[in-house]
Amino acid sequence: MKRKTIDIITLGCSKNLVDSEHLMRQLEEAGYRVTHDTERPQGEIAVINTCGFIGDAKEESINMILEFAQAKEEGMLKKLYVMGCLSERYLKELSVEIPQVDKFYGKFNWKELLHDLGKVYREELHNERVLTTPAHYAYLKISEGCDRKCSYCAIPIITGRHVSRPMEEILEEVRYLVNRGVKEFQVIAQELTYYGVDLYHKQMLPELVERMADIPGVEWIRLHYAYPAHFPTDLFRVMRERPNVCKYMDIALQHISDNMLEKMRRHVTKEQTYQLIEDFRREVPGIHLRTTLMVGHPGETEADYEELKEFVRKVRFDRMGAFAYSEEEGTYAATHYEDSIPQEVKQARLDELMAIQQGISAELSAAKIGRRMKVIIDRLEGDYYVGRTEYDSPEVDPEVLIAAHTGEEPVIGNFYQVEITSSDDFDLYGRIV
Numbered sequence: 001m002k003r004k005t006i007d008i009i010t011l012g013c014s015k016n017l018v019d020s021e022h023l024m025r026q027l028e029e030a031g032y033r034v035t036h037d038t039e040r041p042q043g044e045i046a047v048i049n050t051c052g053f054i055g056d057a058k059e060e061s062i063n064m065i066l067e068f069a070q071a072k073e074e075g076m077l078k079k080l081y082v083m084g085c086l087s088e089r090y091l092k093e094l095s096v097e098i099p100q101v102d103k104f105y106g107k108f109n110w111k112e113l114l115h116d117l118g119k120v121y122r123e124e125l126h127n128e129r130v131l132t133t134p135a136h137y138a139y140l141k142i143s144e145g146c147d148r149k150c151s152y153c154a155i156p157i158i159t160g161r162h163v164s165r166p167m168e169e170i171l172e173e174v175r176y177l178v179n180r181g182v183k184e185f186q187v188i189a190q191e192l193t194y195y196g197v198d199l200y201h202k203q204m205l206p207e208l209v210e211r212m213a214d215i216p217g218v219e220w221i222r223l224h225y226a227y228p229a230h231f232p233t234d235l236f237r238v239m240r241e242r243p244n245v246c247k248y249m250d251i252a253l254q255h256i257s258d259n260m261l262e263k264m265r266r267h268v269t270k271e272q273t274y275q276l277i278e279d280f281r282r283e284v285p286g287i288h289l290r291t292t293l294m295v296g297h298p299g300e301t302e303a304d305y306e307e308l309k310e311f312v313r314k315v316r317f318d319r320m321g322a323f324a325y326s327e328e329e330g331t332y333a334a335t336h337y338e339d340s341i342p343q344e345v346k347q348a349r350l351d352e353l354m355a356i357q358q359g360i361s362a363e364l365s366a367a368k369i370g371r372r373m374k375v376i377i378d379r380l381e382g383d384y385y386v387g388r389t390e391y392d393s394p395e396v397d398p399e400v401l402i403a404a405h406t407g408e409e410p411v412i413g414n415f416y417q418v419e420i421t422s423s424d425d426f427d428l429y430g431r432i433v
Contacts, residue, residue: 005034006027006032006033007035008047009046010037011060015144016051017139019083019084021130021131024129025128027114045117046071048065049083050064050082050085052090080100081101083106083107088107088158089154134413135182140187141188145161146162146191148191149332150254150265151297151331152331155190157331161198170212171215184222186393187212187223187224192225193227203232209245220244220376221246222248222393225252229268233283240284247390249280252291253293255294255297257307258270289317290319293353294322294323296325316360318361319391322354324349361426362423362424362425365424369422370420372433375387378394378399380404384404385404386399398428401428406431418433
């Protein structure tokens, strides 16, 4: 059993997870038993899919590789392979530093792994996956790479230019997943709004989402990682008209002061950002906006930071994450700016910004008490069934907790009308009606 088992460990974002799921399907077809994210090696072969986005993620990836390298030295493992963003970026250095790894693959050449195992990549399975998520939802990757050149971001260095998947191929994958019980799709890309420009010479996200929404069995479509400049405004109409397109948009804004937006090379102004948010809320009533902000980028003054705090207080984002700038080699910021803001200042700004948002989140959650909302049930955890509304993406957003053993038990993966009875800073509590 051990000899025919391969452990896949996925680090980083949901885009990496999709790659792992495709690899797992190929390995299963080749006759292997595949585990995912196991704590200790179960088989003789392990494959680590790494992240190389920011310092913390790189450190986590390296620690995981070293942990499995140690297991290999202790005889618990025969072969160790590494793929993904970190090895795409540091292929030569890693090969020298960690010789226990049998082979490093980049982000896009993992198909070679099958060949190195003496197997063949089955092209006819290119849309098939082994889902590592609960069976009722899946991540759907519509493109790779990014043509934006934000000052702080290493993603274009790692993944290269934006490459859209053909629309028919995506829709074929959606149908395949629906036939296997998937009801909810998290549409992901490094930059959603650029979808189609390379293939069709125009932004095609609105048409793609509309055609997805037409597929029977697609109950929820949720959109992740949009860019504010040149936003495809026809998407407002699609979100407003289609009941199965969630009124949810994940749009990373990073900052609000014109000084910082220019230094970050975001190609958008403060005025345009406020206007886009206003347009969203006017055109798509009930929209929940998720954003990510950055503090401590080189050149951020106290005045810039005060402007950012005022922005958060004023806009009252439904969902918000933030992180402190970390210098990434090869980026515009690393070569043109000095990383002069002390780490403790970055951390203090980050903590204060998140504290402001925590108060806003608590107020927005409390405002939902008494409402009836459509909720999908993800799992049973302890004394509660845990679900989400259309405004909540898995892993990152608030959840709805429904006490178990208080009546008819809900079915995981099904939708229910839930009355919200109470809330805390982040999560909602409710009962099925």
